[in-house]
Amino acid sequence: MSTQFIIDAINCIHSPQSNTSQRNAAYNTCETFKSKCENLPRIGLELAVPSNSAVVRHFGYQLLEHYVKFNWSQANDSDKQEFKTMLINRMMDGGTLNLPDESNLIRNILSSLVTELLKRDWPQQWLDFLTIVGRNVERNTTTGEILLNSMARLVEDIELDTKLTPARRSDLLRSVGLCKGQLVELVTCKLQEAVDNPTHSSALLMTCTAALNFLSAASSMTWFHVRSLYEKTSHVCTLLFLLLRNTKLRQSAADVLYNIAARKTTPSDNAEFTTFMLQDDALKMVFEICSDICASSSLNDDIVLFLRTLCRTYTEVGENHISGILRNDLPLPKEPFQKYLQLMLIFYQNELISIRSVVIDLWVHFLNFDALITNEDLLMVVPHIVQTTCKYFARPLEPAADVLDNFELLGIYNKLLSKMISLMNMCGKLCPNKSLDVVFEWQRRVLGMPIPANRLCQDGTEPFNQWKFFSIFTEKTITACLKSKTPINIEPVQQSLRLLLEFDCSDPLVSYFHVSSINGYVPTFKLCDNLTIPILEKLFYLLGRKTENCYPGITPVHMEALVND
Numbered sequence: 001m002s003t004q005f006i007i008d009a010i011n012c013i014h015s016p017q018s019n020t021s022q023r024n025a026a027y028n029t030c031e032t033f034k035s036k037c038e039n040l041p042r043i044g045l046e047l048a049v050p051s052n053s054a055v056v057r058h059f060g061y062q063l064l065e066h067y068v069k070f071n072w073s074q075a076n077d078s079d080k081q082e083f084k085t086m087l088i089n090r091m092m093d094g095g096t097l098n099l100p101d102e103s104n105l106i107r108n109i110l111s112s113l114v115t116e117l118l119k120r121d122w123p124q125q126w127l128d129f130l131t132i133v134g135r136n137v138e139r140n141t142t143t144g145e146i147l148l149n150s151m152a153r154l155v156e157d158i159e160l161d162t163k164l165t166p167a168r169r170s171d172l173l174r175s176v177g178l179c180k181g182q183l184v185e186l187v188t189c190k191l192q193e194a195v196d197n198p199t200h201s202s203a204l205l206m207t208c209t210a211a212l213n214f215l216s217a218a219s220s221m222t223w224f225h226v227r228s229l230y231e232k233t234s235h236v237c238t239l240l241f242l243l244l245r246n247t248k249l250r251q252s253a254a255d256v257l258y259n260i261a262a263r264k265t266t267p268s269d270n271a272e273f274t275t276f277m278l279q280d281d282a283l284k285m286v287f288e289i290c291s292d293i294c295a296s297s298s299l300n301d302d303i304v305l306f307l308r309t310l311c312r313t314y315t316e317v318g319e320n321h322i323s324g325i326l327r328n329d330l331p332l333p334k335e336p337f338q339k340y341l342q343l344m345l346i347f348y349q350n351e352l353i354s355i356r357s358v359v360i361d362l363w364v365h366f367l368n369f370d371a372l373i374t375n376e377d378l379l380m381v382v383p384h385i386v387q388t389t390c391k392y393f394a395r396p397l398e399p400a401a402d403v404l405d406n407f408e409l410l411g412i413y414n415k416l417l418s419k420m421i422s423l424m425n426m427c428g429k430l431c432p433n434k435s436l437d438v439v440f441e442w443q444r445r446v447l448g449m450p451i452p453a454n455r456l457c458q459d460g461t462e463p464f465n466q467w468k469f470f471s472i473f474t475e476k477t478i479t480a481c482l483k484s485k486t487p488i489n490i491e492p493v494q495q496s497l498r499l500l501l502e503f504d505c506s507d508p509l510v511s512y513f514h515v516s517s518i519n520g521y522v523p524t525f526k527l528c529d530n531l532t533i534p535i536l537e538k539l540f541y542l543l544g545r546k547t548e549n550c551y552p553g554i555t556p557v558h559m560e561a562l563v564n565d
Contacts, residue, residue, distance in 0.1 A: 003047055006033055007056055014055050030059065040067040041083055045090060054103040061109040068116045080125065084117060088132060088143070096142040100202040107146055114150035119157060119164065123175045130179055134186055137211075140203040148210035151183065152217040159221050173223055180218075184228060184236065187211040191239040194249060205248050212243075212252035219259035226260045227269050230276050241282055244289060244310075251302065254309040261316035270324035277317050278336035283343060286310065290346055304352060304402045311347045311355050315362045318344065326371040334377065341381045349388050352402040353412055356392060360419045367426035383434040386427045389420050390438045394469035397460060421476050428480025433489050439477050440496045443517075446470045447503050457509045467513035475520035482523050494528050497521050501531070501538045515542050 012018050012026035037043055040063045047060025064087070072080070089095075091110065096102050122129055133151070136144030157164070158172050176183075194200055194208045215236070218224045230237040237260070243253040265273065276282065293299070293307055318340065325332055348359040363385055366372050395413050403409045428435045446466050451457065457464040481488060500518055505511060518535060525532050 003043060006030065006047070006059070007052070009033075010056050010059050011053075034063060034066045037063065040064065040071070041086070045086065045095075048090075048095065050095065050097055054105050057103075058105050058109050061106070061113055065109065065113045065116060068113065068120070072120055077125070080121065084121070084126060087113070087117075091143045091146065092136065092141070096146075098203070099140065099142040099145055099206050102142050107142070107149070110146045111149035111153060114147060115153040115157065118150060118154050119161070119168070119172070122154075122172075123179075130182060137186060137190060137207060140201070140207045145207050145210045148207070148214050152210070152214040155214070155218045155221055155224065159223065180224075180228065183214070184234070187215060188234075188236055188239065191243065192235070194246065195239055195242045208243075208249055209252055212249065212256055215256045216252065216259055219256055219263070226263050227265065227272070229256075229260060230273050237276060241285055244285065251306050251309065254306055254313060258309055258313040258316065261313045261320060264320065265324070267324060267328035267330060270321040270328075271330055274317060274321045274325060275333070275336075277314070277321075278333070278340050280339075283336075283339050286314070286343060287346070290343075294350065299352075299401045304354065307350075307352070308354055308358060308402075311358050314340070314343060314347070315358055318362045319365050323365070323369060323371075326369070338377050341377060345381055345384055345388070348385065351400060353392075353396065353400050353409070353416065354402045357412055357416045357419075360416065360423060363423055364419060364426070367423070367430065373430060379430060382427050382431045383438070386424065386431070386435045386438045389423055389427075390442050390473065393417075393420055393473050394465050397462065397465060421472070424473065424477050425480040428477050429484045432481035432484040432486050433492075435477050436481055436488070436492060436496075439474055440492060442470055442473065443496055443500065447499060451505050451507055451510055457507050459509075463507075464509055464513075467510050467517075471513040471516035471520065474517050478520050479523055488527065490527050493521075493524055494531060497524070497528055497531055497535070501534050511542055515539060 006029070009026040009029040013023050013030070018026070034040075044060045044063035044067070047063065048057045049060075050057070052060070067083075075083070096106065096110070117126070118129070129147075133144065133147045137148060138144070154172070155176060158169060158176065164172070190204075190208055190211045194204060197204065200208075215229070219226050219229065228234055228236075237257070240253045240257050243249045246253075260273070261277070289310070290307070293303055296303070322332065322337070322340070344359055344362055347355055348363070350356060366378060367382075372378055395417070396409060399405055399409045403412065424435070449463055449466060451463050497518075500514075500521070503514065505514065518539060521528070521535065525535075
């Protein structure tokens with residue numbers, strides 16, 4: 001049977017000159033061919049030869065996948081064995097290009113095809129599969145990369161594919177469990193090769209990426225015991241850390257570490273993994289990586305994603321594993337925990353809003369955790385947390401390097417703001433005087449900020465932005481500090497309030513937030529009873545001012561916000 005008509009149909013689908021009706025007709029031709037062709041394996045392999053274009057080859061492998069999905073149960077054992085042998089031999093012997101040259105489209109469809117075969121025949125009807133994998137991975141061939149990615153898909157589909165029968169799912173789980181050690185050893189050797197060869201080839205890099213994809217898929221599945229990756233007899237996690245310095249492989253390595261950190265484990269595993277992640281060499285490397293990235297003048301999307309993954313990994317170490325240690329009354333190593341807090345503080349001080357939005361969940365978790373709120377090491381960093389929260393409390397006027405536009409910035413910031421308010425509530429109760437010092441420091445900056453004399457402040461300008469969020473920060477922090485069991489130093493509070501009462505500005509928007517800031521001190525009346533009358537006098541003065549005389553066009557209606565406040 002000639003295949004030229006199907007090649008013409010495929011080319012028509014992908015041709016920019018084809019109109020919609022022509023593409024629809026060509027698509028229907030291809031779909032009909034899939035269901036009516038009597039010799040899909042032969043035709044598929046004929047279309048998939050490397051001399052054809054990538055889209056034609058892709059369709060050829062789609063025919064093979066269709067055959068496996070819908071005709072496999074009708075095929076006899078000899079036909080199945082012949083198909084698998086023919087496919088693997090074709091892949092290894094001229095059926096695919098060299099790994100760096102082969103199209104992603106072809107590698108992806110082939111890994112999907114092999115996965116479908118594995119779900120039906122492995123291991124009982126494909127006994128030499130792992131031998132084929134090992135031989136090709138060792139040589140960094142295209143086939144090796146495809147087969148590794150097929151195993152990665154398989155371990156995911158064991159849990160996620162709803163079409164698998166319970167019996168077949170159990171069979172695959174048992175089979176993967178039996179060969180897990182062999183697969184992990186294969187991956188370990190390949191990653192070690194990348195670590196030992198700084199000038200590695202493209203083929204080695206691509207094979208290592210497939211190996212890391214396998215580890216990432218396996219470590220995210222609930223049935224996979226991740227302890228085998230970080231226990232003392234394993235070198236996998238050590239290699240993952242070493243690969244964090246490899247700009248080509250670091251994202252994949254970080255993904256695996258994150259999946260491991262995010263898994264719920266036993267108390268003893270919590271302790272073992274925490275010990276590994278907080279050891280001096282690991283923390284030193286992460287400190288250096290973060291410093292190098294932050295010192296870089298250019299941050300692209302890949303760098304931001306890597307830094308965020310690293311941050312999420314160590315956030316999970318705290319929320320999942322350190323909390324697990326304390327929850328089960330196990331000892332928490334003091335010095336490593338101190339260094340961990342320093343690392344998370346560095347992440348929290350990062351200018352990228354997407355990084356801070358990850359770390360703040362850890363601080364909220366820790367300061368809500370009864371077993372930690374009395375920890376002296378945690379209490380030592382609370383003032384720094386408050387100071388950083390104060391620094392980034394006001395909404396940024398321009399999107400940062402990790403945010404696409406103002407719409408995305410607003411969405412992230414609004415979620416972050418509610419968490420920062422919760423965080424200040426906790427910090428104020430634990431360290432009231434340190435928290436108030438930060439409020440007073442911000443107040444001095446706001447009071448010294450120049451206000452435009454020839455025009456009104458508007459939403460989105462720096463004075464408006466600073467006064468608005470300063471008033472919110474002041475109210476929330478003072479209210480939280482007054483709930484603390486720690487006595488509050490009265491003199492700084494009174495001095496701060498006097499400065500606020502002495503400030504005067506005729507701009508109506510600034511005046512509105514000036515009133516709000518003073519209102520934040522109302523809970524301190526019992527502490528500052530000598531200032532109660534000056535507070536009321538100032539409030540009435542601001543509310544009674546005839547702003548319309550200062551700025552033509554400003555009417556009493558515009559002062560409604562002040563009156564309501």
